[in-house]
Amino acid sequence: METSLLYPVTNDQRTDQKLDGLWQFKFDEMKQGVKDGWETGFHDGVSMPVPASFNDFFTDKESREYTGDFWYSRKFFVPSAAKGKALFLRFDAVTHRATIFVNGKEIRSHEGGFLPFAADISSAIHYGAENTVVVKGNNELSREALPAGDTITLRNGKKMVRPFFDFYNYSGLNRSVHLLTLPQERVLDYTTTFELNGQDATVNYTVTTNGDAPVTVSLADADGQVVATAQGKEGALQVKNAHLWQVRNAYLYTLTIQVGDDAQTPVDTYTDRIGIRTIKISGTNILVNDKPIYLKGFGRHEDSPFAGRAFDLNVEKKDFALMKWIGANSFRTSHYPYDEQVYKIADEEGFLLTDEVPAVGFKMAAAAFLGGLNQSFFKGPWLKKLHERHIDQIRDLIKRDKNHPSVLAWSLFNEPDTIDENAVPYFKQIFDESKDLDPQSRPRTFTLSEDDTIETSKVLDFPDFYMLNRYPGWYHFGGYQISDGEAGLRDEMDKWQKAGVTKPVVFTEFGADTEAGLHKLPSVMWTEEYQVEVLKMFSRVFDDYDFIKGEQVWNLADFQTVEGNMRVNGNKKGIFTRDRQPKEAAFFYHDRWNKLPLDY
Numbered sequence: 191m192e193t194s195l196l197y198p199v200t201n202d203q204r205t206d207q208k209l210d211g212l213w214q215f216k217f218d219e220m221k222q223g224v225k226d227g228w229e230t231g232f233h234d235g236v237s238m239p240v241p242a243s244f245n246d247f248f249t250d251k252e253s254r255e256y257t258g259d260f261w262y263s264r265k266f267f268v269p270s271a272a273k274g275k276a277l278f279l280r281f282d283a284v285t286h287r288a289t290i291f292v293n294g295k296e297i298r299s300h301e302g303g304f305l306p307f308a309a310d311i312s313s314a315i316h317y318g319a320e321n322t323v324v325v326k327g328n329n330e331l332s333r334e335a336l337p338a339g340d341t342i343t344l345r346n347g348k349k350m351v352r353p354f355f356d357f358y359n360y361s362g363l364n365r366s367v368h369l370l371t372l373p374q375e376r377v378l379d380y381t382t383t384f385e386l387n388g389q390d391a392t393v394n395y396t397v398t399t400n401g402d403a404p405v406t407v408s409l410a411d412a413d414g415q416v417v418a419t420a421q422g423k424e425g426a427l428q429v430k431n432a433h434l435w436q437v438r439n440a441y442l443y444t445l446t447i448q449v450g451d452d453a454q455t456p457v458d459t460y461t462d463r464i465g466i467r468t469i470k471i472s473g474t475n476i477l478v479n480d481k482p483i484y485l486k487g488f489g490r491h492e493d494s495p496f497a498g499r500a501f502d503l504n505v506e507k508k509d510f511a512l513m514k515w516i517g518a519n520s521f522r523t524s525h526y527p528y529d530e531q532v533y534k535i536a537d538e539e540g541f542l543l544t545d546e547v548p549a550v551g552f553k554m555a556a557a558a559f560l561g562g563l564n565q566s567f568f569k570g571p572w573l574k575k576l577h578e579r580h581i582d583q584i585r586d587l588i589k590r591d592k593n594h595p596s597v598l599a600w601s602l603f604n605e606p607d608t609i610d611e612n613a614v615p616y617f618k619q620i621f622d623e624s625k626d627l628d629p630q631s632r633p634r635t636f637t638l639s640e641d642d643t644i645e646t647s648k649v650l651d652f653p654d655f656y657m658l659n660r661y662p663g664w665y666h667f668g669g670y671q672i673s674d675g676e677a678g679l680r681d682e683m684d685k686w687q688k689a690g691v692t693k694p695v696v697f698t699e700f701g702a703d704t705e706a707g708l709h710k711l712p713s714v715m716w717t718e719e720y721q722v723e724v725l726k727m728f729s730r731v732f733d734d735y736d737f738i739k740g741e742q743v744w745n746l747a748d749f750q751t752v753e754g755n756m757r758v759n760g761n762k763k764g765i766f767t768r769d770r771q772p773k774e775a776a777f778f779y780h781d782r783w784n785k786l787p788l789d790y
């Protein structure tokens with residue numbers, strides 16, 4: 191678990207310099223890099239953009255599909271003025287694992303391709319000079335790492351991944367790299383929880399530092415006016431006439447933490463934007479500020495042409511423009527934590543998000559769907575290592591994202607095999623160990639696949655609300671049989687109703703692959719008309735069951751997957767194309783959702 195995951199800021203005590211741009215890059219198929227001294231830097235590679243996945247920049251299949259070790263290298267200057275500061279390199283994400291070297295010295299390694307980590311480079315730096323950072327990355331998949339899959343070796347000796355998941359194994363320095371200079375004594379973390387008292391609110395806080403200097407905390411409103419202050423590493427900020435953060439009606443305060451007893455020359459300052467709001471589950475309702483809400487939105491992917499899985503602010507800005515246009519208010523970070531800048535935008539736009547760890551593919555049947563084997567996933571020799579990494583990434587996810595008002599819930603798995611009795615002890619361990627990680631005690635949940643129903647799933651006591659992924663009209667009862675699909679879906683909902691479902695149910699996946707521009711009257715599968723028919727069918731069912739409190743269609747946009755006879759250059763269930771243009775279904779939802787209140 192990382193010591194600090196605070197997002198970088200620049201002020202009089204801290205600097206944050208992004209090392210984005212072109213780095214040197216090369217593959218290391220024979221894993222010879224360390225033997226050949228690559229950790230000291232190299233110039234015989236190719237130039238590679240950062241942040242970006244490396245895959246789509248190549249024109250040969252071996253390089254695009256490359257599986258194994260790869261290396262990045264670049265120089266960076268450290269001014270003499272930085273002497274006395276603590277120096278870190280913060281990697282927002284390296285997919286799926288990395289070892290960091292500075293000036294030839296190994297600094298640290300990290301496992302997990304979607305969460306940040308910081309390397310303390312203070313001991314390896316040359317001041318007033320150029321320095322060299324080298325990253326040894328690896329993108330192999332296994333059953334003891336997240337996301338789950340296999341790595342096989344073809345008869346020609348090339349390695350190849352077999353993902354147990356339906357998104358392309360884009361790899362590399364997918365997010366920014368930061369050179370940080372920090373005060374020796376500094377803020378490492380902070381927490382906030384909220385109590386609403388009529389028009390007023392209390393912001394309870396804790397601050398973690400690495401020293402004994404006194405701490406002062408203040409809260410300023412959107413106009414910069416300080417509305418509350420408090421002393422000490424733990425305390426409460428009393429806010430009169432609090433302006434609450436609401437769904438699609440955001441309001442952000444600025445929290446300022448100062449370390450040191452002289453406000454004029456603080457030892458450290460850390461600022462962040464927070465939203466005052468509460469989240470509760472009450473019966474089958476999801477409450478924000480004690481008001482029931484209904485989730486309208488999407489499963490998404492961080493995916494776009496050229497940069498692959500890299501965070502691209504231009505794409506993100508477009509995606510939010512589309513989600514606002516269509517009348518959405520929420521999304522799930524399927525199937526992995528997204529770049530922190532996504533959460534910042536969601537905070538500003540008043541979107542709710544379900545924050546998901548990459549615990550995807552924990553189901554051998556899914557692997558079978560993608561060409562894997564068919565056996566119990568929760569019984570293999572891989573479980574011990576997998577569990578260690580799983581809970582480690584849950585801890586870092588919650589540590590990183592706990593202060594975002596946009597975070598509604600934590601999704602701890604996507605479509606695990608919950609019919610298997612062996613799943614129960616694993617789930618108990620994960621839910622026990624994650625219980626107290628979030629100071630705001632937000633709901634914890636996971637998605638249930640078609641096989642995992644109220645009759646078959648063994649773990650329905652664990653989630654705080656249910657997330658269902660259902661595909662009648664596509665993976666079964668497709669085409670003219672869709673009426674049987676609707677009848678079957680209603681049968682299942684009747685069973686949930688009859689069982690006396692006592693928690694909210696949110697549909698987090700449903701839809702149909704659709705080739706943009708393909709039309710037929712009457713419809714056939716893959717046409718835009720058919721996608722609308724499927725979505726109208728689901729909408730009819732959602733409108734008939736009051737315990738259903740959300741509809742998040744799969745997917746916002748078309749996205750890249752592995753090759754296969756069920757994929758046409760990727761997954762085409764997007765409501766928008768991969769270049770973010772509307773299919774007919776976009777206008778269906780624009781009409782359906784904009785008729786409703788923004789938060790219901």
Ligand SMILES: CCCN1C[C@@H](O)[C@H](O)[C@@H](C(=O)O)C1
Nearest residue numbers: 355356556605659699761763
């Ligand atoms: C069958 C697994 C559920 N769901 C997972 C998601 O990642 C896939 O893209 C989606 C699909 O097949 O379109 C199905």
